[in-house]
Amino acid sequence: MVFFFQNLVNALQWGSFYAMIALGYSMVYSILMLFNFAHGDIFMVGAYIGFGVATALVTLSASGFLALPGWMILVLTILLSMFLTSFVGMIVERVGYRPLRDAPRASAAITGLMIGIMLETGNLILLGARRVSFPPLIESVTYNVGGVFVTNKKIMIVLISLGFMLALHLFVQKTRYGMAMRAMAFDYVVVPLLGIPINTIARLTFAIGSALAAVAGILFGLAYPVLDPYMGIVFGWKAFVAAILGGRGSIMGATLAGFLMGFIEIFVAMVFPSTLRDLIAYSIILLILVFRPHGFFGEPYSARLRL
Amino acid sequence: MLLSIENLRVSYGRIKALHGFDFEIDDGEIVCIIGANGAGKSTTLRAISRMVPAEQGTRMTFMGQDLLKLPPEKVVSQLGISHVPEGRRLFGNLTVLENLQLAAFARKDKAAIQRDLKQVFTIFPRLEERVAQKAGTLSGGEQQMLAIGRAFISGRRLMLLDEPSMGLAPLLMLNVFDALKEINAEGTTILLVEQNARLALQFSQRGYVLENGEMVLQGDAKELLENPAVKTAYLGG
Amino acid sequence: MRKGLVFVAPLLIALGIIGLMASPCALAKAEVIKIGINAPMTGDIPKVGEGSKYAARMWLNDIEANGGLEVGGVKHPVELVIEDNESKAESAVKVNTKMITEDEVLVIVGPQSSKQAVPAGGVANNYETPMISPWSTNPDTTKDRPFVFRGCFLDPFQGPVVANFITNEFGYTKAAVLYDVASDYPKGLAEFFKQAWEKLHGKGSVVAYESFTTKDADFSSQLSKIIRSGAEVLFTPQYYNEVALIVQQAKELGWQNPIVGSDSWGSAETVELCGEACYGLFFSTHYAAAGATGKTKAFIERYKEKYGYVPDDVAALTWDSLGIVETAIQKCGKITGKVEKDRNCIRDAMAKVEQYDGITGQMTFTEEGDPIKCAVIVKISDQGEYEFYKSVCP
Amino acid sequence: MALLEIRHMTHYFGGLRAVHDYNLDIEPGQVRGLIGPNGAGKTTIFNLITGIHRPGEGRILLDGEELVGRQPHEIAARGLGRTFQDLRLWRHMTVLDHVKMARYSKIGYGLVGAFFSTPRRNREEAQIEEKARELLEMMNISHLADQMVPNLPYGAQRRVEMARALSTEPKILFLDEPTAGMNPEELIQMMGIIRRVREQLGLAIFLIEHRLKMVMELCEIIQTLVFGEVIAEGPPDDIKNNPAVIEAYLGKEIVE
């Protein structure tokens, strides 16, 4: 039982990363009907920006010029990085996606892939091949709850990511921008006919998705403090799986599917020999899709889903 | 002169949809454009709301302002030209109220929005009953009402209507046109594109007849109704 | 037709003249010795490529400072041909082919990881060009390939070294292993460790044998299993980036026993990434940076000064491999300029290298082209430095 | 026995009743019409018969053979050809390919022929092409054979669709609003085509239409559908004067 709860805690943390990244994916995917294959790499960029900001703040703080407590640095890092990364997202949108809005969706997928490669290579050129270590902004404390080991970081990560998901949900449901996004997800051609600037909404979508990726990147850096230029690829593709597994246009779906991905990976490794983890985990996902061909909350495919 | 257009030219790729359409609309008028499928009627509306680019040589002014300088969303929010597209194109995943609220996206005047919303509900009481329902679950006629209501809120100087009668049973069709009359009486100019030429001409004050991207006839709607050429071509003899 | 010629002819003549003038008239000089470096500059492990490149550049600087590589009294200029294999097998093969047939290198150093070294070794052997992979531990790399050598020891040697060390040092009998199933180096080493351990302590003494996949960052599930299995020690033959995560996560999950690693830990980054969590842990390796003496120390210091960080094992092994190549070329006695002949000569000389005294230890090649060398057990000190703990020779 | 016999066909979408207790008999060579307000379930009936949806209850017999539960392509190959209200042409195919494609079920060369370009395949493809060109000729669009369909005017697209449906060699042709979006001139041409098709090929035709003029002129028997139920069935004159029909559907326009 203890063992099960231990894994549950682990899965919650792991799943929140998938969920956060899948959310950004899902935003762009459902609103603009595009695969943003660069999203995994935006996550990477977000983590690096977070690293840069955090390191700068820590140095600043250590120099005594502006002594800040760890949590304050963390909050500042998250906010600043969200801000900066959202610009990266907006640039990606402007360069790689806006010119392709009416092109076949697969072409945009290729553009995304290529932008991703450019981001990776750019990082490699700028920073060299070193992996960087994310500064530990808060002291790690481990609690032993009846044999289950929980760290303060884990709790914080799960809470922060749930908080952001909730905020996003409220934003999309309650604000007029959110409404416009949902409208665009349904039929973007007529959106400008209501006086809604489509480019602004698209930019905003990318900005929010990227900001979320930055949060995910920073939290990732706290939990797994080793960053490298290629860290976004696998994450990106798996989040892509989660985003679509959740069903098109569904923020709830993407969140749930993200957590589900995390749970599947952790629990499969718990129950089966871990060498078979991917084999079994992806067979499960494949089976889910065979029996629920439209994901959790998706609609049956329509002509718009074509590539 | 509310809207005046000179030499409207539009192409889709190599296919020329409109070559040099001139027309104008006065404040408060109801004007219709009739013509066969593919004559360029919808294209005209799309060009006005800037959904398709007009080619070199086209001049379009709305209340003295150059339309061609504005992006599509500004045409709605700055000039008050609304467009009810063909097939209604509601946001089926949003509720009726959200569809209407969204139409006020660019408007800042909260009180005026509320007033317009009320007015829409007076014109279409059916919509008020279904305020919380998803637009996708409405019947065809209700959808058309919502589409018109949405356009009414987004901009009310000029309303472009693309085939409002399409897919409606005759009874409902008349309901919709009655509502349009009411909206026109409130001061909204209407430009209408219709397949159903008889209905359109009966409803309008003036009409234009398009054929293969060119205007072949124009004039008073009543006269066009009696015009033998129009009769044989569009009114079924 | 004629009009066209009128157009083209003057252009042609002009270009021809420029071409002739620009061509370097280098004929009388000593033969250039070309050495190929086949390294992963992009792709999965760019860091490995960078280490190889830096070490090779340093080596070249030394040679250039001497005015060339002296062979049989003649100083030959040396040229390095560094190519990127993108961490892909296909690309490594292309790079090898290109360097052999186009650049006409005499020796190839690299590729580093077995995924590229195995197929690339086949190419080198086919074209009878000596190749030495500093870092590849897969037996297939050198097997039945007289022209292919390697600069590191093999898994079958390192596995037992670690198993013996743990047994003697701590007296534990229950061990756990955590490794990357998709990467051949950790997988091989994990297997050999398991064999050796079970030989010492009987079947079932490896109580948890867990794996993950390259690029994974969360090992909590596997570590939970390991902790539950009651293992007394964890052996994880992983690369430094994963080591940091594994060690930290293990600590967070309540693991308090030692964690032991292999030569892949031997990078300056291990401690940098891992921090205090890694202090006090042991690993086996080719050389120990801290506490190093003599030329090892000199190498480390020079490298650090030049590139800003302590070199990892790839850099050291590349350096040694180049040293072996250098020795072999010199032993060969003469560079004739006939590529085939020189290559054969160098290969023969390499096979005969005995007791080469490198910075990663002394080595002699076996018939397969694998070196016999000693392993070093290193302890990470409380200051985060690598301390020489003991030396284990086969 | 009728060519096509439908008995007690009922279908629900979710909880919504789309079609209720629908019966139909079509004799060879007969032209029948189906009218009704929007959303009455006319297209649904077409989709049920042609196998796009599987009816919840009821039987559909073609020449005495049960069609319910078969794949749409099997049903089509047995002789139910159809057109679509929204055309549904293939964007990236030429006109000729459209018509050739509809002979899919008659291809005998199999995969071996498709992969290796055997003499048999070349022979069959030539035959298919010949038949296709004949149909294009009949529709007066043979000069457009190599055009891509999106480049064609609307009327021509309708003809392509008709040719494509005929190419399946149907016993009954189902036409779903064949004149939707046409001007009067085109409408008259289309009526001519439908008549010609019926005379030359001797097909039975079942059509959904909004334009009463056309239905009244062409059809022998007309059904009126309201909310998934047939409220009247009979020859055009009866329908025209049926008070239930006038009330539910025709409304003021006819009264005026």
Next chain:
Amino acid sequence: MVEMNDAHAMKTKGARGRLRRFFSGIPVLGWLLGALVAVVLEHYLGDPLVDRIGLDKIPVLFGAVIILKKPLMIPGAAVFLLLIYVIPIAVVARAGKTLSNRLAGALMRFPIAVPALVHLGLLYGAIHIWSDVSAYRVLTLKLTFVAIMLTLSLNVINGYMGEFSCSHPGFMALGAYGASVFTVLLFSSDRLFGDPLLPEALGPFLFPAGLIFGGLIASLGALVIAIPSFRTRGDYLAIISLAFLFIVKSMIENLEFVGGPRGLSGQPNYANLPTVFIWTVLCVWIINNFVRSTLGKALNAVRDDEVAADAMTVNTRRTKMVAFMFAAFWAGVAGGIYAHVLRYVNPGTFGIQKLAEVLAMVYFGGLNSVYGSITGAVSLSLLSEALRPLEIFKWIIIPLLLILVMIYRPTGLIAFREFDVRKVMQPKSNRDDEV
């Protein structure tokens, strides 16, 4: 299209127009003859010429390395390219225009196989002689051919049928391992399988059987995607295929008898240039036959409107099944050849990176087009080889190029064009004389 272009060229003034006019009316045969002459020239005169103009060696990929790395030698390389390639090809093609037209005309009177074989023979001759100069060229060519097969087979699914399949590297892996196990088990002594079961002399003859075996295994694997494709399409199918890719990779990593992550080596050296060439030609020929038959065009019908296809008697399930299995078969064969070219496979090769590579080739070249796939595969393969001297910046340039192509030609360079062998080989009417 071609005629239109030519007609257009007639009208255009200036150097470009004049150049076009100068070379119009030359049949493919003429160009092939020119290429043959050029490569023969290079073969015999290349080395002396190189010495004369002061280059180190014959520029291996049309001087790319020289241009990017040694700007001082650019004039030399330019002279070489002009003298060996540009001028001979232009002169032979232009001067032999009448002759080659007449020849092509004469050939076309035979059954189609004869001119096809003649053209292919010439093409192979040119390629063979060209590659004879350097082993590096041979290897590059072999891998380019593999890329052509892969791209073309993926185009069957992603282009012709319009699904976004991500499983192609998985099919390739199945084929690579299938074929490798076949040949290693039967013909080579190996650590994993022990001594060969059959005499080695039989090997080259049974190699095709091995490739077909690999292809069939990949086809079987494709069932995992084909069956769900009956019920779902688009994005969801893309995910299913992606999951399949992960599953295949993980499965091979767990299969100890093929070496797990260490990979499988020891494939005998059967994949020589003619073999690879023949298989590529077979692949192009069969796929082109298929997509031009009415049965094959059913893929387009399913893509453009599945409901309509069904209503027009097209058996959509069979069509999808055939498309997936057929494409997987060729991916498998390509994988088998790939394994025998490198003589080593490991599961890590068949991952996301490979996927990105193949997808890029398909969409760069052009959807729904055999020409496009060949163009995409050849140009990206050669480009990534030619840009090698740029080192890491190569991975900025190539993506940038692809993005530009996607922006300006969203369906790829040559999309939706039919590959009509007969038309390609036909003699061209000489417009110069008419004007």
